[in-house]
Amino acid sequence: xxxxxxxxxxxxxxxxxxxxxxxxxxxxxxxxxxxxxxxxxxxxxxxxxxxxxxxxxxxxxxxxxxxxxxxxxxxxxxxxxxxxxxxxxxxxxxxxxxxxxxxxxxxxxxxxxxxxxxxxxxxxxxxxxxxxxxxxxxxxxxxxxxxxxxxxxxxxxxxxxxxxxxxxxxxxxxxxxxxxxxxxxxxxxxxxxxxxxxxxxxxxxxxxxxxxxxxxxxxxxxxxxxxxxxxxxxxxxxxxxxxxxxxxxxxxxxxxxxxxxx
Numbered sequence: 001x002x003x004x005x006x007x008x009x010x011x012x013x014x015x016x017x018x019x020x021x022x023x024x025x026x027x028x029x030x031x032x033x034x035x036x037x038x039x040x041x042x043x044x045x046x047x048x049x050x051x052x053x054x055x056x057x058x059x060x061x062x063x064x065x066x067x068x069x070x071x072x073x074x075x076x077x078x079x080x081x082x083x084x085x086x087x088x089x090x091x092x093x094x095x096x097x098x099x100x101x102x103x104x105x106x107x108x109x110x111x112x113x114x115x116x117x118x119x120x121x122x123x124x125x126x127x128x129x130x131x132x133x134x135x136x137x138x139x140x141x142x143x144x145x146x147x148x149x150x151x152x153x154x155x156x157x158x159x160x161x162x163x164x165x166x167x168x169x170x171x172x173x174x175x176x177x178x179x180x181x182x183x184x185x186x187x188x189x190x191x192x193x194x195x196x197x198x199x200x201x202x203x204x205x206x207x208x209x210x211x212x213x214x215x216x217x218x219x220x221x222x223x224x225x226x227x228x229x230x231x232x233x234x235x236x237x238x239x240x241x242x243x244x245x246x247x248x249x250x251x252x253x254x255x256x257x258x259x260x261x262x
Contacts, residue, residue: 013190014182016208022249024115025184025210029247029258031063031110032117037261039079039106043123045099049081052106053092060110068109068116068187075231080107080120082232087216087224087241088178089231100126103136105243109187116187118212119259120245132240135172135217139242142166142195142215150213150248150255154205160197163215167195173218178233183212183247207252214245 017025035056042052057078060067067078075089082090082105083098090105098104107120122136145162159180167174180193191203195215218224223236235241249256 015184015189017184017210024113026258028110028112028115029117031060031065031112032108032119033259033261035059035110036106036108036119036121039108040121040123043098043104043125045126047098048094049092049096050094052081053078056108065110065112068111085235085238085241087233087235088243089233091229091231098125101128103128103132103240114185116183117259118183118187118245118247120214120243122242122244135219135240135242138166138170138172139215139217139244143244143246146213146215147248147255147257150250152205152207152250152252155200155202156191156193157197157201158199159213160194161199164196167217173222175216175218175222175224178216180212180214184210205250207250209250211248212245213248217242
């Protein structure tokens with residue numbers, strides 16, 4: 001399926017993956033996807049974010065992998081679990097209980113045989129408000145639209161513009177200081193993939209690139225705050241936020257989502 005890819009080379013600092021590396025990334029991506037799926041099943045009223053974090057870690061380890069986020073830059077959890085106005089980097093806690101109507105963004109990575117998979121989604125906890133359901137739908141569509149731009153010959157700006165158009169077209173906002181990224185041996189590789197931009201601009205996509213595309217949506221402002229824990233990022237006005245992500249392979253044909261379960 002991946003025949004014809006070049007040997008691993010550097011394009012600037014962007015690593016073009018070999019067929020062997022892509023197979024290894026498929027394995028890591030599948031584990032990441034399984035962990036995120038399990039996390040979503042656990043999003044029910046009364047559970048703590050620490051319990052979800054524990055189950056994520058147990059599943060990843062049971063597959064012979066390691067949680068990518070544990071210890072990364074000093075992060076203390078197996079996954080980032082962010083509630084309501086929290087956009088990203090929420091720290092799991094035994095004191096944080098989910099409540100009916102919450103929306104919960106969970107960001108999961110798995111490291112297996114030298115490579116990372118990276119994905120996230122925002123889940124509804126029980127019945128949620130119309131506004132909460134809408135911000136989740138918009139985040140999902142922004143990711144779908146971005147993946148549709150992941151064809152060789154397109155540019156990073158095409159991905160960014162697709163995200164921005166969906167988010168802003170629905171009256172929401174995208175924080176400009178956080179973005180997607182390349183992924184492979186390192187969790188965060190080049191290129192950066194902003195959630196805003198101009199179509200036809202930026203780095204050209206070529207087969208063998210592996211990209212973590214992650215739309216982020218704020219309800220009322222581009223601004224954000226970082227809490228005293230020095231990790232948790234929250235919507236600037238204290239309103240809802242959502243976050244979605246897939247690891248995507250650029251091929252000579254259609255894009256392949258490495259963190260999508262079949």
